Amino acid sequence: MFWYGWCGLLMLFLSDHDVERMLDMKDVIEAVEEGFKLLAMGKVKAPLRSRVSSERYNGDILSMPCLIEDFKIYTNKIVSVYPENVGRGIPTIHAVIIVADAVKGVPVALIEARYLTALRTGAASAVATKYLSRKDSKVLAVIGCGYQARTQTIGVCEVRNIQKIVAYDVIVEKAVKYGEEIREKIGVEVEVTDSAKKAIEEADIIVTATTSREPVVKREWIKPGTHINAIGAYTPEMRELDTETIIDSKVVVDNMEAALSEAGDIIIPIKEGRYSKDKIHGELGEILLGVKPGRTTSEEITIFKSVGLAVQDNAATYALLKKYARELQV
Numbered sequence: 166m167f168w169y170g171w172c173g174l175l176m177l178f179l180s181d182h183d184v185e186r187m188l189d190m191k192d193v194i195e196a197v198e199e200g201f202k203l204l205a206m207g208k209v210k211a212p213l214r215s216r217v218s219s220e221r222y223n224g225d226i227l228s229m230p231c232l233i234e235d236f237k238i239y240t241n242k243i244v245s246v247y248p249e250n251v252g253r254g255i256p257t258i259h260a261v262i263i264v265a266d267a268v269k270g271v272p273v274a275l276i277e278a279r280y281l282t283a284l285r286t287g288a289a290s291a292v293a294t295k296y297l298s299r300k301d302s303k304v305l306a307v308i309g310c311g312y313q314a315r316t317q318t319i320g321v322c323e324v325r326n327i328q329k330i331v332a333y334d335v336i337v338e339k340a341v342k343y344g345e346e347i348r349e350k351i352g353v354e355v356e357v358t359d360s361a362k363k364a365i366e367e368a369d370i371i372v373t374a375t376t377s378r379e380p381v382v383k384r385e386w387i388k389p390g391t392h393i394n395a396i397g398a399y400t401p402e403m404r405e406l407d408t409e410t411i412i413d414s415k416v417v418v419d420n421m422e423a424a425l426s427e428a429g430d431i432i433i434p435i436k437e438g439r440y441s442k443d444k445i446h447g448e449l450g451e452i453l454l455g456v457k458p459g460r461t462t463s464e465e466i467t468i469f470k471s472v473g474l475a476v477q478d479n480a481a482t483y484a485l486l487k488k489y490a491r492e493l494q495v
């Protein structure tokens with residue numbers, strides 16, 4: 166953590182390490198829930214993110230601006246997603262957030278945001294899980310055991326009393342390492358399986374956090390009453406859920422416009438002519454405000470389809486800067 170001069174101004178720099186030390190999941194869940202409520206009230210200014218793709222290097226770079234006047238900050242996150250980095254032994258996702266004071270427009274901070282992105286994504290799933298999953302959910306299936314899987318798990322375990330986790334990854338070593346870390350961090354038992362089917366058949370809650378382009382979840386494997394957080398697919402060509410799962414479930418999206426332009430999980434079934442946008446139940450913020458109901462029966466299958474929104478970054482940044490200001494006072 167340090168300050169440095171830029172255009173004659175002093176700016177705060179916070180590294181991933183600082184974020185990890187200062188912020189915990191509880192803080193971010195609270196901030197992200199508030200952010201989604203403000204979004205549903207029309208109090209968040211965030212145009213659809215822009216994505217530039219490098220076909221040559223197989224990567225995407227996204228720019229995600231957001232102004233929340235109630236939080237008094239403007240944030241813009243630059244985030245890259247390079248799936249082939251797994252083979253290079255470096256992270257798939259890298260990110261930084263530039264923060265400006267919304268009152269005067271002055272840039273105030275630069276935040277390394279790889280960990281913050283994982284936290285806010287886990288927090289959004291936690292909020293969705295709180296409102297959409299059965300309260301007696303005990304078994305969590307995690308499909309795709311990379312970086313996001315850790316904070317997805319911590320988020321879900323923050324809001325539900327999970328007794329067992331069943332994990333699957335195409336690279337078995339990744340699932341094993343994830344299991345060891347989760348056991349150590351939150352003390353929940355993790356069983357590694359050799360198929361997504363085995364993990365899903367047992368689950369009350371499913372998290373999909375893969376870079377897959379083909380469905381990793383099939384409808385016939387899912388028990389009645391299951392809740393799914395599908396967070397991996399973020400382009401029209403990517404998907405993690407098969408069409409039957411979408412058709413048979415109550416689908417809640419983070420944002421309608423973003424889901425209809427980025428979420429292959431929804432766009433592909435629409436293109437197939439088997440689903441339509443009016444079948445989407447609503448946005449997470451609408452559920453939080455009580456404008457639309459969440460889960461209404463113990464039998465229904467619910468889905469939170471998240472592509473990731475700038476409002477989550479802004480809200481998590483707000484929580485971080487509040488923590489930082491508190492640290493300065495002691």
Ligand SMILES: NC(=O)c1ccc[n+]([C@@H]2O[C@H](COP(=O)([O-])OP(=O)(O)OC[C@H]3O[C@@H](n4cnc5c(N)ncnc54)[C@H](O)[C@@H]3O)[C@@H](O)[C@H]2O)c1
Nearest residue numbers: 257286309311312313334335375376377396397471472473
């Ligand atoms: N919704 C959001 O807000 C949000 C936020 C951050 C990342 N993401 C997306 O989540 C995905 C995962 O991100 P990450 O940082 O964890 O990446 P990661 O590379 O660290 O992890 C992905 C894991 O999925 C596994 N995998 C790939 N295909 C699979 C399959 N068919 N079945 C089982 N496992 C499979 C990989 O082996 C890897 O372990 C990316 O697509 C990323 O863009 C979404």
